[in-house]
Amino acid sequence: MTQTAPAPAWQQDIFRILKSGGVRQIAYVPDAGHSHVIRGAIADPDIQDVVLTTEEEGVAVVSGAWLGGQRAALLMQSSGVGNCVNMFSLLQAAQFPFFTLVTMRGEYADFNPWQGPMGRATQDALELMGITVLRASEPEEVGEIVQAGFDAAFEAGERVAVLLGQNLIGRKKWERK
Amino acid sequence: MTESTVKADRRAFVSKLLGLVPDALVVTGLGSASYDVFAAGDRDKNYYLWGAMGGAAPLALGLALAQPDRPVVCITGDGEQLMGVGSLGSIAARQPRNLTIVVLDNGHFGETGMQRSHTSLGTDLVAVAKGFGIADAFGVDSIARVGEIAERVNARLGPTFVRVAIEADEPPRALPPRDGTYIKNRFRAALGLAPF
Numbered sequence: 626m627t628q629t630a631p632a633p634a635w636q637q638d639i640f641r642i643l644k645s646g647g648v649r650q651i652a653y654v655p656d657a658g659h660s661h662v663i664r665g666a667i668a669d670p671d672i673q674d675v676v677l678t679t680e681e682e683g684v685a686v687v688s689g690a691w692l693g694g695q696r697a698a699l700l701m702q703s704s705g706v707g708n709c710v711n712m713f714s715l716l717q718a719a720q721f722p723f724f725t726l727v728t729m730r731g732e733y734a735d736f737n738p739w740q741g742p743m744g745r746a747t748q749d750a751l752e753l754m755g756i757t758v759l760r761a762s763e764p765e766e767v768g769e770i771v772q773a774g775f776d777a778a779f780e781a782g783e784r785v786a787v788l789l790g791q792n793l794i795g796r797k798k799w800e801r802k
Numbered sequence: 803m804t805e806s807t808v809k810a811d812r813r814a815f816v817s818k819l820l821g822l823v824p825d826a827l828v829v830t831g832l833g834s835a836s837y838d839v840f841a842a843g844d845r846d847k848n849y850y851l852w853g854a855m856g857g858a859a860p861l862a863l864g865l866a867l868a869q870p871d872r873p874v875v876c877i878t879g880d881g882e883q884l885m886g887v888g889s890l891g892s893i894a895a896r897q898p899r900n901l902t903i904v905v906l907d908n909g910h911f912g913e914t915g916m917q918r919s920h921t922s923l924g925t926d927l928v929a930v931a932k933g934f935g936i937a938d939a940f941g942v943d944s945i946a947r948v949g950e951i952a953e954r955v956n957a958r959l960g961p962t963f964v965r966v967a968i969e970a971d972e973p974p975r976a977l978p979p980r981d982g983t984y985i986k987n988r989f990r991a992a993l994g995l996a997p998f
Contacts, residue, residue, distance in 0.1 A: 649868065650864060650867055650868070652864070673867050673896070675863070675864070675867070675892060675895075675896060676892065676895055677860075677888075677889075677892050678888030678889070678891050678892060679888055681856065681857070681886075682856075682857075682860040682863075682886065682888060682889045682892055683860070684854075684857070685854065685856075685857035685858075685859075685860035685861040685863075685864065685886075685889075686860045686861065686863055686864035686892070687864060688857075688861055688864065689829070689860065689861035689862060689863060689864025689865035689866075689867075689868070690864035690865070690867065690868045691864075691868075691986075692849060692861070692864070692865050692868070692986060692989055692990060693827075693864065693865040693866075693867075693868025693869040693993070694868055694869070694990070694993060694995045695864075695867075695868035697864060697868075711853075711854070711855070712854050712856070712857055714853050714854055715851070715853065715854035715857055715861075715982070718852070718853060718854075718982035718983075719982030719983050719985070719986045720982070720983045720986070721986065722998050779998065780998075781998075782997075782998040
């Protein structure tokens, strides 16, 4: 693997918030927009990274972490929200604190029309299942909004998703060079 | 798949197992497995699911990672495990030493009228678990082998997957508390943890 450029500042902000907030488990289905946080979790001896086969597992993993006294966060793409819908019942039925970061697809210069349907339904699907949705679209606001959502989850015990706009990541390059 | 004619009584099996692992944190899948665990005696360190099908094993994974010094046992049924089958891969990827998955396999979806499940139709859950990377995976069909499982639970030497062949009967219902918030807070309190 080639050495990559430093991660964008907004991704560094996210990892800093999770780390300083005492997150001990980061469960994820990967995405380019989460790559810095995932690398950080793998490298950090105090954080356990949990790779998932489907995002709904992560809803249960982070709830189990809370039962055991640890804060955990779930990372996914917007498509993953659709995979989670029934598992979100767990969060409401037991009032688990819940914090997820969702990178958006299908909303900004997306080349792949298959990402559109779930991307357009992501916010509604979360809200239908009782999850409060925040959104960060500009790099400078990511830190503030992620921190606000994080505090609502773990200080107020809420269920919170922060959507990270697709424009943060930019156009995906489809041609391999 | 060879169908054994001898099978374990689910209630007796679960009751004996839980009696041998008094320190274990227990997560149950929805339906009959939760009734079996509750019938063995309600404990503060039990977390019963009433929904979130497929969530028992991954919930137990998060719990096991958070509480590495305590044994964690997930007790669920074949149908519930099949819905969350990928979580066996996620467990294998982490190899939590303190997690044991016990699947009570009657080959049927008991809660919905005893329709046959995949394990009656060719799926071998032990092979599935091994294939996902849980090396210590095996099947039992008798209560005589409960001790082996309990030893593994208490030893915390690596993730274990046990498929227990049980009779496809329906013992009297024994319904655990349905208030998820209550059992969550009760469970945490038993670990010395405050509400948020």
